[in-house]
Amino acid sequence: MLIIFILSFLILLTDQNYPFYKLLFLFLVSIFSNVFSAISGGGAGLIQLPALLLFGIPYYQALALHKFATVALGIGGSLRNFRSYNSDLLIILILLIIGIPGVLVGSSLVMIISNEYLYLIIGLLSIFLGSYSFTKPDLGLTIINKNIDYVIWIKFIVFVFIIGVLNGSISSGTGLLVTILLIKTFGLDFLKAISITFFCVGIFWNASGAIALSQIGVFPLKILIVLLLGSFLGGLLGAHLSKLKGNKIIKRFFTSLCFLVGVSLCFKFIREAI
Numbered sequence: 001m002l003i004i005f006i007l008s009f010l011i012l013l014t015d016q017n018y019p020f021y022k023l024l025f026l027f028l029v030s031i032f033s034n035v036f037s038a039i040s041g042g043g044a045g046l047i048q049l050p051a052l053l054l055f056g057i058p059y060y061q062a063l064a065l066h067k068f069a070t071v072a073l074g075i076g077g078s079l080r081n082f083r084s085y086n087s088d089l090l091i092i093l094i095l096l097i098i099g100i101p102g103v104l105v106g107s108s109l110v111m112i113i114s115n116e117y118l119y120l121i122i123g124l125l126s127i128f129l130g131s132y133s134f135t136k137p138d139l140g141l142t143i144i145n146k147n148i149d150y151v152i153w154i155k156f157i158v159f160v161f162i163i164g165v166l167n168g169s170i171s172s173g174t175g176l177l178v179t180i181l182l183i184k185t186f187g188l189d190f191l192k193a194i195s196i197t198f199f200c201v202g203i204f205w206n207a208s209g210a211i212a213l214s215q216i217g218v219f220p221l222k223i224l225i226v227l228l229l230g231s232f233l234g235g236l237l238g239a240h241l242s243k244l245k246g247n248k249i250i251k252r253f254f255t256s257l258c259f260l261v262g263v264s265l266c267f268k269f270i271r272e273a274i
Contacts, residue, residue: 006229013222023226026051030069030230031237037070037175038077038198038238040253044070044231045173052223060110061219067210069227074202076235078195088196091186095178095200098157100208102164107212110169119170119272123265126173129180130258133251144187156185167201168209173261175201179254190250191242198235 006027014020033047045066052062133139159181167174175197182193242250 013225015222018220018222022055023222026055026223027226027230030227031234034070034073034076034231034234035238035241036253036257037073038194038235039242039250040176040194040257044073044234048227048231055223057219057223060213063110064210064213065219065224065227067206067213068224069231070206071203071210072228072232073235074198074204074206076232076237077198077202077239078235088192091182092196092200094153094157095160095196096204098160099164099167099200099205102161103168103205103209104212106165106168106170107209108168109165110213117269119265120269123173123262123269126176126258126262126265128262129176130255130262133180133255133258139183139251143189143192146185146187148186152185156181164205167205168212173265176254176258176261190254194242194250194254195239198239202235 013023029051030048033044033051036047037044048069049062049066052065053059055062057065160178163174163177163181166177178197178201179190179193182188182196183190188196
């Protein structure tokens with residue numbers, strides 16, 4: 001019944017500029033990339049953003065569309081975990097209060113700085129995170145109680161702002177950075193860290209960045225509707241699967257995605273530098 005409703009809805013959106021097969025393709029890409037992202041803690045932009053660029057949408061508008069869509073991903077991925085956030089309110093507040101200004105700074109820089117070196121930095125960092133996760137078998141599998149002093153809190157705040165700036169400017173891979181930062185700083189497991197990442201980064205960071213980037217120009221509303229639907233359903237399904245499979249399978253997805261994002265961004269740097 002749901003499939004029939006979705007197909008009928010896509011048919012209603014079809015016009016000369018956006019034929020049915022293109023909208024269906026984008027919808028399927030959106031679901032797949034966001035299921036993967038909801039399980040691993042980020043990386044939807046690795047698939048979804050290039051798909052938008054294939055439609056001929058300018059980069060800055062495609063980035064805004066992707067960010068609006070990942071808000072739906074964040075909502076879908078957070079619904080099953082909403083009640084568990086009470087014990088992590090301070091972490092969430094810092095991610096929002098410090099991270100959102102970083103996102104806005106990054107969004108304001110996106111029009112005036114070259115992104116190619118940021119691609120290289122995030123790419124190499126993602127490969128490092130994947131390698132680190134692979135060589136640490138117990139990382140993120142269980143919750144570890146840590147004594148957090150003020151120095152650790154200060155480092156956390158600084159890293160949150162820096163990742164926020166990167167999120168506002170290039171987006172890809174920053175959810176993975178926040179996830180691993182939460183695991184290393186507070187001893188959280190992957191399931192907990194990813195749920196916080198989706199709540200803070202997926203919803204609030206991306207909404208802030210999308211609103212800032214939307215000032216650049218008008219983007220196609222029909223594409224946005226398709227992405228919102230696919231992202232929400234993908235986030236909901238991915239969160240459900242991650243609950244069923246547990247931390248081990250989530251870690252495998254996370255590690256694999258770190259390598260994929262890293263290699264993709266490094267190739268993107270090479271392509272733009274040539």
